[in-house]
Amino acid sequence: xxxxxxxxxxxxxxxxxxxxxxxxxxxxxxxxxxxxxxxxxxxxxxxxxxxxxxxxxxxxxxxxxxxxxxxxxxxxxxxxxxxxxxxxxxxxxxxxxxxxxxxxxxxxxxxxxxxxxxxxxxxxxxxxxxxxxxxxxxxxxxxxxxxxxxxxxxxxxxxxxxxxxxxxxxxxxxxxxxxxxxxxxxxxxxxxxxxxxxxxxxxxxxxxxxxxxxxxxxxxxxxxxxxxxxxxxxxxxxxxxxxxxxxxxxxxxxxxxxxxxxxxxxxxxxxxxxxxxxxxxxxxxxxxxxxxxxxxxxxxxxxxxxxxxxxxxxxxxxxxxxxxxxxxxxxxxxxxx
Amino acid sequence: xxxxxxxxxxxxxxxxxxxxxxxxxxxxxxxxxxxxxxxxxxxxxxxxxxxxxxxxxxxxxxxxxxxxxxxxxxxxxxxxxxxxxxxxxxxxxxxxxxxxxxxxxxxxxxxxxxxxxxxxxxxxxxxxxxxxxxxxxxxxxxxxxxxxxxxxxxxxxxxxxxxxxxxxxxxxxxxxxxxxxxxxxxxxxxxxxxxxxxxxxxxxxxxxxxxxxxxxxxxxxxxxxxxxxxxxxxxxxxxxxxxxxxxxxxxxxxxxxxxxxxxxxxxxxxxxxxxxxxxxxxxxxxxxxxxxxxxxxxxxxxxxxxxxxxxxxxxxxxxxxxxxxxxxxxxxxxxxx
Numbered sequence: 001x002x003x004x005x006x007x008x009x010x011x012x013x014x015x016x017x018x019x020x021x022x023x024x025x026x027x028x029x030x031x032x033x034x035x036x037x038x039x040x041x042x043x044x045x046x047x048x049x050x051x052x053x054x055x056x057x058x059x060x061x062x063x064x065x066x067x068x069x070x071x072x073x074x075x076x077x078x079x080x081x082x083x084x085x086x087x088x089x090x091x092x093x094x095x096x097x098x099x100x101x102x103x104x105x106x107x108x109x110x111x112x113x114x115x116x117x118x119x120x121x122x123x124x125x126x127x128x129x130x131x132x133x134x135x136x137x138x139x140x141x142x143x144x145x146x147x148x149x150x151x152x153x154x155x156x157x158x159x160x161x162x163x164x165x166x167x168x169x170x171x172x173x174x175x176x177x178x179x180x181x182x183x184x185x186x187x188x189x190x191x192x193x194x195x196x197x198x199x200x201x202x203x204x205x206x207x208x209x210x211x212x213x214x215x216x217x218x219x220x221x222x223x224x225x226x227x228x229x230x231x232x233x234x235x236x237x238x239x240x241x242x243x244x245x246x247x248x249x250x251x252x253x254x255x256x257x258x259x260x261x262x263x264x265x266x267x268x269x270x271x272x273x274x275x276x277x278x279x280x281x282x283x284x285x286x287x288x289x290x291x292x293x294x295x296x297x298x299x300x301x302x303x304x305x306x307x308x309x310x311x312x313x314x315x316x317x318x319x320x321x322x323x324x325x326x327x328x329x330x331x332x333x334x335x336x337x
Numbered sequence: 338x339x340x341x342x343x344x345x346x347x348x349x350x351x352x353x354x355x356x357x358x359x360x361x362x363x364x365x366x367x368x369x370x371x372x373x374x375x376x377x378x379x380x381x382x383x384x385x386x387x388x389x390x391x392x393x394x395x396x397x398x399x400x401x402x403x404x405x406x407x408x409x410x411x412x413x414x415x416x417x418x419x420x421x422x423x424x425x426x427x428x429x430x431x432x433x434x435x436x437x438x439x440x441x442x443x444x445x446x447x448x449x450x451x452x453x454x455x456x457x458x459x460x461x462x463x464x465x466x467x468x469x470x471x472x473x474x475x476x477x478x479x480x481x482x483x484x485x486x487x488x489x490x491x492x493x494x495x496x497x498x499x500x501x502x503x504x505x506x507x508x509x510x511x512x513x514x515x516x517x518x519x520x521x522x523x524x525x526x527x528x529x530x531x532x533x534x535x536x537x538x539x540x541x542x543x544x545x546x547x548x549x550x551x552x553x554x555x556x557x558x559x560x561x562x563x564x565x566x567x568x569x570x571x572x573x574x575x576x577x578x579x580x581x582x583x584x585x586x587x588x589x590x591x592x593x594x595x596x597x598x599x600x601x602x603x604x605x606x607x608x609x610x611x612x613x614x615x616x617x618x619x620x621x622x623x624x625x626x627x628x629x630x631x632x633x634x635x636x637x638x639x640x641x642x643x644x645x646x647x648x649x650x651x652x653x654x655x656x657x658x659x660x661x662x663x664x665x666x667x668x669x670x671x672x673x674x
Contacts, residue, residue: 223601226599226601226602227599230601245601245604245605246605247605248601248602248605251599251601251602254599254602257598257599257602258598258599259596259597259598259599260596260597260598260599261594261595261596261597262563262564262588262591262594262595262596262597263600263611264560264563264567264582264585264588264611264613265563265585265588265591265594266613267582267611267612267613268582268583268584268585268613268614268615269613269615270613271613271614271615271618272612272613273610273611273612273613274600274601274604274610274611274612275604275609275610275611276601276603276604276605276606276607276608276609276610277605277608278605278606278608281608
């Protein structure tokens with residue numbers, strides 16, 4: 001029997017800033033058999049997310065950088081196609097850090113989630129029911145602690161995390177303001193994700209439109225961007241405001257640290273806080289969040305949009321495209337069925 | 338009977354940045370009698386503190402600016418010398434926002450504290466047992482929540498608030514690093530306030546000395562300065578670090594907002610927080626803090642240094658002198674006995 005190839009997307013240059021298509025190459029590697037206690041997973045969906053910029057960066061971060069020549073680190077969803085472990089029989093649908101490749105040989109500890117909600121699409125377990133949704137749920141509710149009637153501002157409001165944050169805030173009884181790029185995404189924020197207001201950060205009158213939308217002030221700011229977008233939001237903090245630092249997508253490089261308006265005086269005068277979090281620290285919260293999110297999806301309270309690229313050939317440029325703002329909703333690459 | 342004069346220090350110019358001597362004038366005003374239910378307080382000590390810069394500033398702040406022509410707002414400690422209120426008989430020692438003047442006519446609600454610990458000097462109720470000490474106690478313990486063995490860094494480490502923060506942190510079992518200006522204050526930090534390390538921010542090798550002192554990283558940073566001093570500390574945050582924003586003394590003007598290195602990436606990668614607080618929000622904590630601080634003073638665990646200027650003529654330049662770093666310990670003006 002001929003051994004099928006395992007196509008892998010490998011990192012070949014250490015990018016400065018946003019990883020570009022040329023920083024990766026696609027290589028056909030031999031297919032490996034799982035060892036004792038291991039499984040082989042056939043990947044069906046690969047995830048693409050802003051945090052990947054950090055995973056390939058040489059500068060200090062919250063995980064070791066992907067080594068040069070290594071398979072690009074990535075969450076993926078797939079099906080066990082060979083198994084030497086009784087808990088994960090062939091056919092089990094799983095997610096985990098399987099990397100940008102057709103097949104991954106994994107240990108039980110590499111499995112992030114066994115998909116049992118078979119009424120919901122597998123792809124959702126990389127997005128609204130995956131780390132994106134869990135991040136939104138934990139960050140907004142546990143870090144931001146919004147109260148009904150408060151005003152919640154979300155940057156990258158139409159993105160995989162942001163769209164979920166905005167909808168959870170609305171479900172919690174908050175007034176929601178989305179910040180996004182371009183009139184189409186503004187429409188999507190209002191029509192699909194139900195924001196009370198949506199503001200286009202690319203528009204010339206962004207600052208005044210945001211000021212108008214914020215009105216009486218901002219109680220919770222869920223920040224995925226940093227940079228000039230956040231600088232404008234900071235001007236509208238209300239007393240006791242909470243700023244949740246979830247991502248820094250608008251800043252191309254942190255080496256050296258870019259300059260911006262100092263935040264200390266805002267924080268002091270407004271008795272406000274800024275708090276960073278990394279979802280990997282809060283694995284105990286995943287099942288709690290997934291259960292709530294799945295119920296909201298089934299009831300129709302929570303909507304999601306996916307941006308699915310077809311074929312592994314799309315992978316090398318997929319992160320750069322995300323930073324160009326091309327995607328509508330959660331970006332995935334479909335490489336199997 | 339001739340009516341004695343009430344010397345008042347009035348604000349006559351709205352300062353840009355640090356208030357200077359020329360922004361005030363000393364005027365002899367007529368002495369007013371207390372009305373029904375009121376008392377007259379003869380001020381003995383006037384307080385001088387960095388926050389006064391904010392009290393005279395036209396830009397957004399946490400209190401209404403002192404009006405032009407008005408008596409400079411200030412905490413003071415004095416003795417009731419006329420009383421129309423049975424709860425505050427003549428001779429009662431009190432503190433409150435009595436302003437930079439010889440005499441203040443006050444309502445019961447203007448009294449911040451009735452001094453009953455008569456074994457302790459009256460001046461301490463404007464410093465280590467006043468808002469400075471209470472600020473240190475609340476900010477460090479309630480906002481920063483240090484745990485034994487953690488590393489606590491304090492800016493303006495020899496100042497009225499900072500020196501108290503450093504000592505409370507040491508009492509709580511933390512390793513303490515003070516940042517201060519000049520070799521004399523470094524000595525004071527080590528010899529008087531018991532810091533484990535003290536670093537001179539005016540020294541050419543400040544950054545490397547700080548890095549060395551921080552060693553394994555910073556768990557709690559009690560920040561009174563903002564600016565380049567804080568920028569260096571931020572580079573050494575440990576995972577889970579808490580930055581307490583208590584003051585911004587090193588930044589001369591916040592209008593327009595000055596630029597500095599963005600903090601979002603530090604906060605994200607280190608899962609760290611920055612939290613501003615204003616002690617006036619936490620009046621419930623004053624007696625708790627005062628009791629603990631007074632006990633530590635009596636037991637010798639907590640030391641304090643006062644920088645007492647003699648005579649109301651010293652008042653106009655006293656804030657500027659504070660920002661020039663002239664004072665050793667809590668700055669006060671003695672205007673009575």
